[in-house]
Amino acid sequence: MSKNAxxxxxLASIAAAFFVGIIAKYWLLR
Amino acid sequence: MSAVVDTHGHGxxxxxxxxxxxxxxxxxxxxxxxxxxxDIGTLYLWFSFIMFSVGGTMALVIRAELFEPGLQIVNxxxxxxxxxxxxxxxxxxxxxxxxxxxxxxxxxMMIGAPDMAFARLNNWSFWLLPFAATLxxxxxxxxxxxxxxxxxxxxxxxxxxGIGMDFTIFAVHLLxxxxxxxxxxxxxxxxxxxxxxxxxxxxxxxxWTWLITAYLLVAAMPVLAGAVTMxxxxxxxxxxxxxxxxxGDPVLYQHIFWFFGHPEVYIIALPGFGVISxxxxxxxxxxxxxxxxxxxxxxxIAILSFIVWAHHMYTVGMPVTGQLxxxxxxxxxAVPTGVKVFNWVTTMWKGSLSxxxxxxxxxGFLFMFTLGGFTGLVLALVPIDIQLHDxxxxxxxxxxxxxAGALFAAFAGVYFWxxxxxxxxxxxxxxxxxxxxxxxxxxxxxxxxxxxxxAGMPRRIPDYPLMFETWNKISTIxxxxxxxxxxxxxxxxxxxxxxxxxxxxxxxxxADSLEWTHLPTPVPYHTFETQPTIR
Numbered sequence: 001m002s003k004n005a006x007x008x009x010x011l012a013s014i015a016a017a018f019f020v021g022i023i024a025k026y027w028l029l030r
Numbered sequence: 031m032s033a034v035v036d037t038h039g040h041g042x043x044x045x046x047x048x049x050x051x052x053x054x055x056x057x058x059x060x061x062x063x064x065x066x067x068x069d070i071g072t073l074y075l076w077f078s079f080i081m082f083s084v085g086g087t088m089a090l091v092i093r094a095e096l097f098e099p100g101l102q103i104v105n106x107x108x109x110x111x112x113x114x115x116x117x118x119x120x121x122x123x124x125x126x127x128x129x130x131x132x133x134x135x136x137x138x139m140m141i142g143a144p145d146m147a148f149a150r151l152n153n154w155s156f157w158l159l160p161f162a163a164t165l166x167x168x169x170x171x172x173x174x175x176x177x178x179x180x181x182x183x184x185x186x187x188x189x190x191x192g193i194g195m196d197f198t199i200f201a202v203h204l205l206x207x208x209x210x211x212x213x214x215x216x217x218x219x220x221x222x223x224x225x226x227x228x229x230x231x232x233x234x235x236x237x238w239t240w241l242i243t244a245y246l247l248v249a250a251m252p253v254l255a256g257a258v259t260m261x262x263x264x265x266x267x268x269x270x271x272x273x274x275x276x277x278g279d280p281v282l283y284q285h286i287f288w289f290f291g292h293p294e295v296y297i298i299a300l301p302g303f304g305v306i307s308x309x310x311x312x313x314x315x316x317x318x319x320x321x322x323x324x325x326x327x328x329x330x331i332a333i334l335s336f337i338v339w340a341h342h343m344y345t346v347g348m349p350v351t352g353q354l355x356x357x358x359x360x361x362x363x364a365v366p367t368g369v370k371v372f373n374w375v376t377t378m379w380k381g382s383l384s385x386x387x388x389x390x391x392x393x394g395f396l397f398m399f400t401l402g403g404f405t406g407l408v409l410a411l412v413p414i415d416i417q418l419h420d421x422x423x424x425x426x427x428x429x430x431x432x433x434a435g436a437l438f439a440a441f442a443g444v445y446f447w448x449x450x451x452x453x454x455x456x457x458x459x460x461x462x463x464x465x466x467x468x469x470x471x472x473x474x475x476x477x478x479x480x481x482x483x484x485a486g487m488p489r490r491i492p493d494y495p496l497m498f499e500t501w502n503k504i505s506t507i508x509x510x511x512x513x514x515x516x517x518x519x520x521x522x523x524x525x526x527x528x529x530x531x532x533x534x535x536x537x538x539x540x541a542d543s544l545e546w547t548h549l550p551t552p553v554p555y556h557t558f559e560t561q562p563t564i565r
Contacts, residue, residue, distance in 0.1 A: 019255050
């Protein structure tokens with residue numbers, strides 16, 4: 001995997017974690 | 031003294047133009063299929079100008095209705111739709127894309143990279159935007175019209191709106207996706223594709239501010255996407271995240287929205303800071319004062335922006351301890367911001383100054399943005415904010431930040447780099463007229479709104495008591511004047527492209543970043559295919 005792809009995947013994972021995390025927090029932890 | 035110097039014939043090591051590379055496709059296919067960072071930058075800039083015109087027209091409808099008390103032109107429901115769409119279009123369609131346009135054009139050239147890291151992704155990031163804009167505009171034609179909920183899309187109003195709300199939610203999803211993909215591209219390009227010798231602490235400040243902004247976007251935009259997704263499921267799938275009737279909490283929406291919304295302010299402001307940090311040294315003919323402290327101050331602003339969100343919601347009934355925390359945290363942001371203003375002024379101190387249009391806009395930015403920052407401090411104080419919350423004082427404050435801050439910086443950037451982009455000089459006299467008209471009319475619109483707010487005029491109302499009439503009249507006249515000034519800007523840009531005099535490689539003698547020193551004017555379609563070495 002190229003260095004660029006690795007960087008992009010890490011950043012995309014952070015974005016996905018924020019998106020899923022904010023919904024999951026108030027859905028599952030109410 | 032003029033900053034324009036003729037450097038035709040200068041050597042420019044490291045560039046690579048005119049040696050048989052293929053050019054762009056002709057016609058419309060060039061723009062649809064392009065993966066060239068300069069083409070995509072141009073697309074972003076024109077798209078943002080179109081959206082700026084649409085959002086500006088909506089502002090004129092708002093101001094025309096407010097010219098005098100009573101309901102004259104539009105009904106209250108349509109007025110609410112106008113304020114909502116004006117905000118959404120200006121924030122997501124005009125100001126954010128204009129700086130992404132700058133990023134696309136400038137970042138590869140400033141760090142010595144041949145293009146962005148993911149060129150096809152870059153094309154897709156842009157082409158999501160017209161579809162999002164179409165969804166936003168289409169919402170006007172849905173039953174019930176566009177949402178009239180305000181750009182913040184607060185619950186429970188969003189649950190009660192018609193199908194236009196769903197169009198807006200999907201538009202926000204697309205806009206967010208575009209921003210996140212664009213940010214990933216920018217961060218990857220800056221971290222991995224700098225030319226040898228271009229260390230992080232040698233990057234132009236514009237690149238630094240965009241690196242930090244892109245991190246903010248990656249963290250903040252998914253939170254907004256989450257908030258509007260929860261709104262969507264509340265509307266159609268029986269959840270009750272924000273719906274009090276089902277056990278949800280409308281204030282929760284405000285917390286989540288502003289956790290995105292305050293970093294968003296800096297997402298808009300920081301690239302503007304970067305542009306100003308390129309323009310002021312160039313026209314002061316001095317290096318930027320306190321480069322390292324500028325980098326640290328920008329980082330500090332970005333970090334602090336995540337812990338101040340609730341200063342937008344002092345009046346929801348939070349505990350005093352909470353109010354105090356958010357008040358002190360907000361006041362703390364004044365420190366790194368003060369460092370930046372100090373460094374810009376100190377860069378000018380004893381410099382060999384000249385005041386071409388980019389520098390005029392930079393100076394206008396310095397004065398007006400500082401005023402906007404100062405009224406921000408006023409609003410950070412809980413006892414005062416409780417009086418001024420949701421009044422025209424707030425409207426005046428954030429327009430000083432968004433227009434006199436971000437938009438003035440964008441104008442400074444366009445005038446600064448347009449010789450590099452087009453190979454032609456703009457008309458300096460017309461540029462100066464554009465600046466002074468924009469500055470004067472801007473203050474006519476918004477300075478008086480401080481008085482209206484302090485006298486108690488609420489925002490987002492189509493009608494008002496007679497006592498507010500005079501300042502509203504002045505504000506509306508200013509709005510139409512400012513609109514006319516932007517028609518002049520459009521003419522200046524077209525005139526530059528068609529009739530401008532050829533620009534030299536280095537039109538501003540104080541400019542020293544790679545795009546000026548290593549590349550000819552106009553820049554060739556492909557640049558830095560041979561990696562330059564920075565000494």
